[in-house]
Amino acid sequence: MTERPSDADDPTKRDRYLKRRRFLAAAGSVGAAGLLAGCQAQEGPGQAENNTTATTATTVNTTATTAETETPTTTTEPGSLQERYPGLRILSPEPENAEAAERATYTTMITPIQEFYIRNHYPTPSIDEGDWSISLTGAFDQTTDLSVETLKREFPRTTVFHALQCSGNGRSYFVPQVGGNQWSFGAVGNAEWTGVPVSAVLQRYGADTADGMWASFMGGEAPEGEDIFTRSIPMQKAMDDCILAYEMNGEPLPSDHGFPVRLVVPGWYGNNNVKWVNRIHVMDMMVFGDQWEESADQRTYTHWQQYSYRIIPEEDDAAEQYQSIDVFDTQDQMDAPDQIRNAYVYDQLVKSLIGFPGEGSTVSTGPSGTIEVVGVAWAGDDNVDAVEISTDAGETWEQAEFLEPNLGTFSWRLFRYVWEPDSGEYTLYSRATDDQGRTQPATVSDPSENLRGIQDDQFPWNQDGYCNTAYEPHGVDVTVQ
Secondary structure, three states: OOOOOOOOOOOOOOOHHHHHHHHHHHHHHHHHHHOOOOEEEOOOOOOOOOOOOOOOOOOOOOOOOEEOOOOOOOOOOOOOHHOOOOOEEEEEEOOOOOOOEEEEHHOOOOOOOOOOOOEOOOOOOOHHHHOOEEEEEEEOOOOOOHHHHHHHHHEEEEEEEEEEEEOOHHHOOOOOOOOOOOOOOOOEEEEEEEEHHHHHHHHHHOOOOOOOEEEEEEEEEOOOOOOOOOOEEEEEEEEEOOEEEEEOEEEEOOOOHOOOOOEEOOOOOOOOOOOOOOEEEEOOOOOOHHHHHHHOOOOOOOOOHOOOOEEEOOOOOOOOOOOOOOOOOOHHHHHHHOOOOOOOOOOOOOOOEEEOOOOOEEEEOOOOEEEEEEEEEEOOOOEEEEEEEEEEOOOOOOOOOEEEOOOOOOOOOOEEEEEEOOOOOOOOOOEEEEEOOOOOEEEEEOHHHHOOOOOOOOOOOOOOOOOOOOOOOEEEEEOOO
């Protein structure tokens, strides 16, 4: 198997935080059940007894009342990145990039902020919320600067559960290795995001929301002279379910996650979920061409829309650029290179991760002689239809069962497989299938094949290591005693 970071690292500053999780993992199936308190398995053959009762969850709840949230006065939190997020493995301290350090993160429905990955292109800015505003430009009847206070007090609140994943998650498993942060499995988390529907803002100020229009969201974190992080979102998606979020898991957004306001694009890769939003520009195309590459302030807006976050095989010198497209499902783009030669990274592909047992762990069976294999699966704009588990390195597969509650299409689903192993060494894989019948492939292709889509059970190697859903490198090696 491909080498991956072990869940049994040497002692670090985060050891005290992780001690309880390691204890639970060592407890076998009992530990897994403890991590799942509050979740109930769907009824079916072989269902374990004594499941806890699930609570009812609302996926999206929009109200007409205005928010009563107090305006925080703090900006960046004190302490080092590791001290603020003891559940993360730091890839770079500045700009801040870090992923979940332990597989146990993927045994719970909601990811604690201390374990939620961080992906920044520039250092986290220090922001006074009272001084922050969002400029509305382009095809609006009324262009204005919208303050965060106005956003919170004069617009409806909405909440969505969204499994947010860095498009580079799994990059470290590409062979040969590609450049960039070497994310392994941990650049994904599931959170409750609360804010204002983008549609409410666009409608109030008279944006042109016709089909074929685009809303480009721009971040305000770039240092002077650096390119502006910008993503162009098709208008139908912006109007459907995108939100300008100011809360994460019921708390004000942490600085590293976009305080005071970020874009949340449910079901789409993290690169679309722009942090520190300070401008929304509406027009009839994506950011494209000289007018967005030779701006008045000498900073380009096109880099992360047109050049980066594209699926580029070995044979291409660069991504082919388009003013507009009408296919936004990333896999559909990959499957039709005659329409879009290099897919734009938008909607997430179906994927799963085993959270327990952890990589390199030694586990014991419980009193019943079983171990619960537990993990999560998600599929972007689509629903996860099934998850299968292999305990013999992909030779045979068995169906896992989903756990409740189901927090909606954009959330991940918890799954469980009750395993009855003998003592020995095992390689475990999970593979998920979405409601369109698309299943995770086994491996990543060789660059020389120049694949642009998933073919022959292979995920296409690409120059920036994006969207890796292959299940073999994401598997775990465990010892049962």
